[in-house]
Amino acid sequence: MGGVLSLGGPKCRTSEYNEMLNNGSCKRQKTSSFSYDEESSRLIPFLPDELSIQILARLPRFCYFNLRSVSQKWKATFESAELFKVRKELGSTEEWLYVLIKDEADELSWHALDPLSKHWQRLPPMPNVVCADESKRGFPGLWLRNVVGSGIKIAEVIRSWLGQKDTLDQMPFGGCSNGAVDGCLYVLGGFSRATTMRSVWRFDPISNKWSKMNSMSTGRAYCKTSILNNKLYVVGGVNQGRGGLTSLQSAEVFDPCTGTWSDVPSMPFSKAQLVPTAYLSDLLKPIATGMTSYMGRLFVPQSLYSWPFIVDVGGEIYDPETNSWAEMPTGMGEGWPARQAGTKLSVVVDGELYALDPSASSNSGKIKVYDQKEDTWKVAIGKVPVADFTESESPYLLTGFHGKIHVLTKDANHNIAVMQADVRDNLGSPLSSTSVYAKSLHEHSDSSETVFWKVIDSKNLGSAELVNCQVLDV
Amino acid sequence: MSSSAENPTLTTEITKPSTEIATETAQSAKKINLKTSDDQIFEVEESVAMEFATVKSFFEDAPSSTDTVPLPNVPAKPFSQVIEFCKEQIKFKANPDETEKKKSNSEFVKEKTNEDLVEMIPVANYLEIKDLLDVLNQAVADRIQNRSVEYVRSFFGIDNDFTSEEEALLREEHAWAFEDVDED
Incomplete structure (x- = not known):
């Protein structure tokens, strides 16, 4: 043998x-x-x-x-x-935070933070081109370099909506929306040469390159995005048509596996039907002010707006199982914090829906959590150390990163700071030098919980403004 | 750490019946002779040899075999270190303690030279010792992380097959993307 x-x-x-x-x-x-x-x-x-x-x-x-x-x-x-x-x-994938900023020259750029090494990687610039078939039909395949826009009136509308002052129509990708699905970053629509783009760009962190994906069916700027069942949903936004800017109720969904877009039923916006007169209903434009994927459905808070007024009217929920929209619970819709902010302020962490509520009166804000049983928003974190809520256009972003709530803001030295909320009890670890102490104002608890804000990193990006952030686990 | 198995010896057949296979004190346990590619014979306790999935399946196919098992792909030097690792590992089989196991594993790799580590990888792969392979792969990754391109090339003996223009471009891209990162 x-x-x-x-x-x-x-x-x-x-x-x-x-x-x-x-x-x-x-x-x-x-x-x-x-x-x-x-x-x-x-x-x-x-x-x-x-x-x-x-x-x-x-x-x-x-x-x-x-x-x-x-x-x-x-x-x-x-x-x-x-x-x-x-x-x-x-299981050796790492979550990085991808931050979209707008610099002094109104250029948009992405910066990725690796929280372990604390290094920031600059992403290659988004392709500064506009597909010919979007601006000028008849030149298929011709790519035009995006030059300063023609100054079509892009509306008080958006400006007032988001507090943007000018140059919106000149900034390539201004008003674009973003999403992260299937390990890639997406940039959707936005303005270019005073039109709303249908284009979709994908950044793949593996190749470190941008590539053009199939376009949306409609040109959209400021549409709302969310991920559900590994698909990217877009809803609402505005479209620049011949008759000017119109707000959209339509929705569509992108499947990254097939690379194709499919229609989703439009938001019914049933509350808008209740406007008493034809005159008012003509004047008031329905807009989706956010979208968050929560408990297997998409939650869209909605507002009616007529420059310079904005009226919150609750919201609607899309259920992919039934492929239909339903009314949002009253308490959820009416209490949804900071819905008009236009930036990413709602997030689901650990199955709970959170939203940042900046209080305009003080240099602080609250993070609220939605209580499904009681249909109310409750204070989860009573103090968010944000330097200034009023000065900047979008001085804060909210995101879930490494399973914890993170707030991005600019600190007193104008650095972009990434802060992690760490909820511990009073017997927990001592304060570190980088922690900002904030006592939680849990109304429904014995207030023994304490929230530590830990600055995980900060970066000086000049006078750049925060625009958006996404998380990729690669 | 015992190193008795590191001296290859030619032995006579040991026929004592093994009642306890996986105990650390089984002095009288059955021994198995394994012959390396450079013709050295290792007398290894059965419990240790059964850590080698390749050897184990050999005995499952031929349960009564008492012959010396040739390992034509395994040189003696890395093999002696692999045996050292497995001897430690079986202690944790009887008494699982993840913290101690991790400590023991990290001590094991700490003492090894770069060359020791990379020589053991194909041996661990051939003998199908998954735990060891994981430990070795991680140890090598730890030793090259945050290192310069030149360091990694010389670590593995890799020839640079970029033109100087291509390489300059890659470095330029890197410097642009990570403007505040220094190489070692």
Whole structure:
């Protein structure tokens, strides 16, 4: 009995490097007896690629961009889906925060924060082009460089809505919406050359490149986005038509697996039907002021607006199971905090729906949580240390990151600060030097809970304004 | 840490019946002879040898085998270190303690040179010792993370196959994207 161990079978992924081991060489230097081509085409000369990938998948993602320069094969691997599949299997994916800012020159740019290494990566600029078929039909395939817009009246409308002052119509991608689905970042619509774009751009962190996706059926600026069942939903926004700017009630959904858009029933906006006179209903435009994916449905708070007034009228809920809209519970709709802000202020963390409520009177704000049983919004965090709620156009963003509430704001030194809310009891860890102490005003608890705001990182991006933020786990 | 298995010895057959297989004190446990690619013979306790899935399935196919098992893909040097690891591992089988196990694993890799680590990877893969393979892959990743391109190239003996223009462009891109990051 006995004999040589069988080398066959699926267990032995080894045959290709048996030879190498028989040469007794795990050493760095090349072995002359080994096929040079085979070795040199590998990631690591003395290991089969499937083992090397196991090593590379365990590296922090922040190293990838630098280590592309090791060799052609390394570069190709860091830009391959295969490596990122292994990261998923190993559970070594990392959540990064992608922040969209607007600089002094009104240019939009994305910056990614790796919270582990505290490094910020600048993303390649969004392609500053406009597809010809959107602005000028008859020149298919022609890409026009986006120049300063023609100054069509883009409306007091949006300006008043979002407090934007000027240059909206000149800024490429101004009023674009964003989403993160299936490991990629999306930029949807917005203005360009005073038209509303249908275009959709996707940033893939693996290739570190932007690519154009199938366009939406309608040009939209300031539409609301949310992710449900790994699909990207857009609703509402405004469209620049021949008759000027109109607000949209339509909705559509993008499936990243097929790359296609499908229609979703329009928001019925039933409250708008209740406006007493035809004159008023003509004047008051229904707008979706937000959208959050919560308990398997999409929650859209709504307002009626007529410059310069805005009236909150509750909201509606889209259920993908029935493919239909229903009225939002009264307490939820009426109490929805800060719905007009136009920035990302509602978030679901750990199954709970939170919204940031900036109080205009003081340099502070509250984070409220929706209580489904009682249909009310309750204060979850009584104090949010935000330097100034009034001065800047969008001085704060709310997001769920690493399973915790995070607020992005500009601190007293005009740095962009990313703050994490850490809820602990009083016996918890001591204050660190970077923590801002804030006592929670839990109305429904014994107020023994304390919230620590921990600045996880801050970055000086000049006088840039915060526009949006998204989280990708790659 | 015991290193008795590191001296390969030619031994006579041990025929004592093994009643306890996976105890750390099983001095009298059955031994198995394993022959490396460079013709050294290791006498290994059965409980340790059964950590090698490849060897284990060999005995499942031939339960009564008493012969020396050849390991044609395994050189002696990394193999002795693999045995060292597995001896530690089986202690945690009887008495699972994740914290201690992690500590033991990190001590194991700490003492190893870069070359030791990368030589063990194909051995651990061939013998199908998943825990060890995970530990080794992570250890190598830890040693090259935050290192410069040059360091990583020399660590693995990789030839730079970029033209100087291509490389300059990549570095420029990197400097632009991570403007505040220094290389080591």
